[in-house]
Amino acid sequence: MQRGDMWRRTAQLLAAYLLLWWLLTGGDRHSWLVGGVTVGLALAVALSLPAPAAALRISPVGLLLFIPYFLWQSLRGGIDVARRAYTPRLPLDPALIHYPLRLPPGSARIFLLNTVSLLPGTLSADVSADTLCVHLLDKQRDPELTQLEQRVAGLFAISLQERP
Amino acid sequence: MMSLIDLFSGALILASLPFFVAGTLGLLRFPDLYCRLHALTKADNLGLGLVVLALMLQAQSWLQVLRLLLIWLLVLIAGATVAHLIARKALAAGHRPWRRP
Numbered sequence: 001m002q003r004g005d006m007w008r009r010t011a012q013l014l015a016a017y018l019l020l021w022w023l024l025t026g027g028d029r030h031s032w033l034v035g036g037v038t039v040g041l042a043l044a045v046a047l048s049l050p051a052p053a054a055a056l057r058i059s060p061v062g063l064l065l066f067i068p069y070f071l072w073q074s075l076r077g078g079i080d081v082a083r084r085a086y087t088p089r090l091p092l093d094p095a096l097i098h099y100p101l102r103l104p105p106g107s108a109r110i111f112l113l114n115t116v117s118l119l120p121g122t123l124s125a126d127v128s129a130d131t132l133c134v135h136l137l138d139k140q141r142d143p144e145l146t147q148l149e150q151r152v153a154g155l156f157a158i159s160l161q162e163r164p
Numbered sequence: 165m166m167s168l169i170d171l172f173s174g175a176l177i178l179a180s181l182p183f184f185v186a187g188t189l190g191l192l193r194f195p196d197l198y199c200r201l202h203a204l205t206k207a208d209n210l211g212l213g214l215v216v217l218a219l220m221l222q223a224q225s226w227l228q229v230l231r232l233l234l235i236w237l238l239v240l241i242a243g244a245t246v247a248h249l250i251a252r253k254a255l256a257a258g259h260r261p262w263r264r265p
Contacts, residue, residue, distance in 0.1 A: 078210025082186030
């Protein structure tokens with residue numbers, strides 16, 4: 001990374017963390033005693049990790065479409081797993097599946113990894129090269145991964161790769 | 165005096181309780197680490213989402229609404245990330261997922 005980029009990234013992250021702390025604490029002056037240390041640590045950790053290859057570009061339309069989808073799926077996911085936990089005979093039929101990813105590597109893929117775990121019956125367990133390893137609570141149930149992947153692609157305004 | 169908004173808030177908090185209980189119940193009842201992660205991430209996130217919604221209705225300003233939303237999102241990100249890391253580590257350590265016999 002160029003020296004200038006490094007400084008810019010540091011400044012951006014610092015501004016973002018300061019804003020986050022300020023929002024969370026409501027600008028209480030005394031909170032900065034802890035906040036200063038926390039922001040410093042977060043910055044150190046973030047800078048020690050590799051920088052994302054490209055800046056995030058979120059499509060506003062994609063975002064508007066993604067929010068209700070995500071909320072609805074979170075509701076379904078919570079209800080589904082709660083129902084299984086309450087049912088005496090424990091209706092689980094878990095399996096590990098390998099899903100060939102069509103999203104290109106980068107931020108979109110990481111976003112997908114996180115959302116998979118919040119949707120009904122799926123948990124992202126591992127990712128390697130172009131395959132996502134997903135743990136299913138119930139293999140009889142359609143994991144709807146293709147649909148999620150398309151939504152994430154829409155959110156970041158990118159097109160999916162062809163399956164090899 | 166209880167207003168309609170208070171009533172909504174109360175209903176949302178009540179609705180969140182079965183999900184927090186389900187998260188813990190799943191942790192105790194589910195057969196392996198992977199299934200337990202499902203219960204913890206999904207049920208608790210929904211429970212927290214309902215609590216956050218209830219509190220948003222009681223917020224005095226938009227800043228408070230934003231703050232509550234932020235708290236929920238940060239917990240979602242942390243929960244999903246940690247669940248993934250635990251599952252990956254467990255797979256790498258050779259823990260086979262439980263299968264229905």
